[in-house]
Amino acid sequence: MTSSSSSSIHTYLQSQLQQVSIGFHSLSSSPPELYKAYLLKFLDSYAYFSFSLVFTLFLSEDFGLSDVEAGTIYGAWGALITVFGLFTGTIIDKLGVAKCLRIGFILSFVTRVMLFMCTSKFVLLFCTLVSLPLANCLGIPVLTIGLRRYTNNENRGFAFGVFYVVMNVGALIAGPLVDMLTRYYNNNGGGSEEGADMNDAAGDYVDDATTTMAEAWTMTSNRGIILSGVIANFVAVFVAFSVREIKVDSNAHVPSATEDDDMGNGSSIVDDDDSLMADSPNSKTKKTVSTFQPIQGDTLNILSETTKTPNFRRFLLVVLLTLNVRMIFRHLDGTLPKYMIREFGENTPKGAVYSINPALIIILVPIITAATSSVDPLVMIHYGTYVSALSVFFLVVSTSLPSCILFVITLSIGEAIWSPRLYDYTTTVAPEGREGTYMALSSAPLFLAKLPVGVISGVLLQKYCPETLEEGEERHSKT
Numbered sequence: 001m002t003s004s005s006s007s008s009i010h011t012y013l014q015s016q017l018q019q020v021s022i023g024f025h026s027l028s029s030s031p032p033e034l035y036k037a038y039l040l041k042f043l044d045s046y047a048y049f050s051f052s053l054v055f056t057l058f059l060s061e062d063f064g065l066s067d068v069e070a071g072t073i074y075g076a077w078g079a080l081i082t083v084f085g086l087f088t089g090t091i092i093d094k095l096g097v098a099k100c101l102r103i104g105f106i107l108s109f110v111t112r113v114m115l116f117m118c119t120s121k122f123v124l125l126f127c128t129l130v131s132l133p134l135a136n137c138l139g140i141p142v143l144t145i146g147l148r149r150y151t152n153n154e155n156r157g158f159a160f161g162v163f164y165v166v167m168n169v170g171a172l173i174a175g176p177l178v179d180m181l182t183r184y185y186n187n188n189g190g191g192s193e194e195g196a197d198m199n200d201a202a203g204d205y206v207d208d209a210t211t212t213m214a215e216a217w218t219m220t221s222n223r224g225i226i227l228s229g230v231i232a233n234f235v236a237v238f239v240a241f242s243v244r245e246i247k248v249d250s251n252a253h254v255p256s257a258t259e260d261d262d263m264g265n266g267s268s269i270v271d272d273d274d275s276l277m278a279d280s281p282n283s284k285t286k287k288t289v290s291t292f293q294p295i296q297g298d299t300l301n302i303l304s305e306t307t308k309t310p311n312f313r314r315f316l317l318v319v320l321l322t323l324n325v326r327m328i329f330r331h332l333d334g335t336l337p338k339y340m341i342r343e344f345g346e347n348t349p350k351g352a353v354y355s356i357n358p359a360l361i362i363i364l365v366p367i368i369t370a371a372t373s374s375v376d377p378l379v380m381i382h383y384g385t386y387v388s389a390l391s392v393f394f395l396v397v398s399t400s401l402p403s404c405i406l407f408v409i410t411l412s413i414g415e416a417i418w419s420p421r422l423y424d425y426t427t428t429v430a431p432e433g434r435e436g437t438y439m440a441l442s443s444a445p446l447f448l449a450k451l452p453v454g455v456i457s458g459v460l461l462q463k464y465c466p467e468t469l470e471e472g473e474e475r476h477s478k479t
Contacts, residue, residue, distance in 0.1 A: 019370035023158035027151075034150040034159070036243050038166045040101065041143050043236040045170030047112065047229035048136070052333040053178050053354060056457075058222040060338075060467075063124060067338070067467070068458035074334050075454020077128050085137035089438075092138070097146045101240040104138030109233040111135055116226045119217050144423060149247035157424055161369030164420040168358030168365075175355030178225055183347055185221040306438070311429045315438065318381065318425065322418075323449055325385045328392060328411060330453040332357065335461065336404070342465050343399055343477055353401070356408045357415070364416035377425035384418025399477045 027034065055077070059070035092100050111131040118124055144163070151159040306312050332354060340350045372380060391410035394403045430438035465477045 020366050023155070023161070023366070023370050026155035027159060027162070030155070030159075031150055031246060031248065033146065033243055033246060036239055037143050037146045037150060038163065040105075040236055040239055040243075041163060041166045042170045043232040043239070044105075044108075044139050044143070045167040046174055047108070047170075047232045047236075049171040049333075049358075050174035050178065050225050051112075051115075051229050053174060053337060053351065054222045054225050056334060057337060057341075058226070059124075062218075062220055062222055063121065066458070067462040068455070071334065071454040071456075071458025071461070073125070073128055073454070074457070075451040077133055078330070078450020078454065080129055080133040081136045081450075084134050085141065088134070088137050089141065092142055092145065096245045097142055097149065098240075098243045098245040100138050100142045101146075101243055102237075104135050104142060105233060105236045105240045107131060108135035108139065109230065109237055112226060112230045112233055116223055116230055117217070144426075146243070152248050157373045158366075158369060160423045161365050161420050164423065165362050165365050168361040171358035172355050172362065174225075175351035175353075175358070177228065178221075178351035178354075179349050180351075181221040181224045182351070185224070186346055309431075311431075312438070315426065315429050318378065319422070322381065322385060322422065325388045325414075325418075327449040327453050328388060329415070330450050331457060332408070332411075334450070334453050335457040338461055338467075339465055339477060340401075340404060342461075342467060343475065344401060348401070353404050353408055356405060357412045360409065360412040361416055364413065365420055368416050369420055372421075377421040377428070380421040381418045381425070384414050384416075384421075386414070387417060388414030390414075395477075 056067075056070040056074050059065045059073055060067065065073070088100075095103075111127050114123060115127045115132075118127065147159055147163050148156065336354070337350045340348045340353065388411050391407050391414065394406040394410065397403060426438055465475050469475065
């Protein structure tokens, strides 16, 4: 490599780091609610991803369900998040961010405690098909709406990039912890073999849901991971109760680092009209924050109003076009863990391979969002989805651990390009006060994709990568 090319690379990296620094500086005088939203996102993401990674394993190992049964429940969980989200989106618009966060995290906490303790299939199905999807749809879109209201036009794009990184920090921690607990229980005889046999005499799992019980509650690696999510949710409940219902003036100016040097220290002001100046003692600018009043309206009228707007129809087309790519992401936790265990052994580092995705997102998203903040979101979505779609061909070529790693790496690079900009695009086209409805509908493809993925995953695993093999039988995972 020549000295000139090395200098060019150094200059480019320095420029990108400067852009990232400017981006973080633009958030420095944001209200405390922005940082609380980041903390809540981290806690919620850890609980969600750790459970998602072992969900189908939990159903099969602890409750003895087949691949198809476990996949169907996994798919139904995601689909019901979408169904409930269509209605709770309008409720979010009416109740506001703060109230919905409190309701959502309390419900999530109670549900995860029930999942950790349950031995009844009835309780299992109630938690996974009713209370957990309801809690999820009150948490996933609400924090994104909050982020829009806690930022302004100048720093919103970067704030969403950081938000996406925070989500992936939770996922990054989940992966190694899953591996650690799996190895611990496998090596100490604390696996859930009894769970695999407890249903031998049972009939259809739905028909027997009200009567079938586990023989005894057993602490397994899967339950240990669920317990860690309970702890994360417990902390999140307390944080949620400290969040105020506010919004930042979208046109508030965030000074550059150069302007910073020429300005004096700001101060915090609260007037009689509940208008706030959200500055830290060392902030260099005043950013107006005011109490936000949710727009009231009938649920059906809100949905009717939203679906009739041209912006919404364009928005719906964009999210539907991402559906196939989103289905690939759902195979990361719906299919890949079982596939890796069956092909490479029970102690295979499935969590570590899974964690490659959030690790790359953490590194790439701030750089890509800072470098492409002026590029139209639709352009980034267009090219990023192409990259993600190419990832699956590595698994077609070879059934090996390196192929799994290359699959996750390529999928992650594409995700870093397009996924944060979809968040940005969604909140940009949504009218103020109707973000909840838009966010609920934007999440629909992600979770609607789970229903077919869950069923397809179960069928394909059972046919081409079964847990047990007859004498002379081989797996055909590349198919």
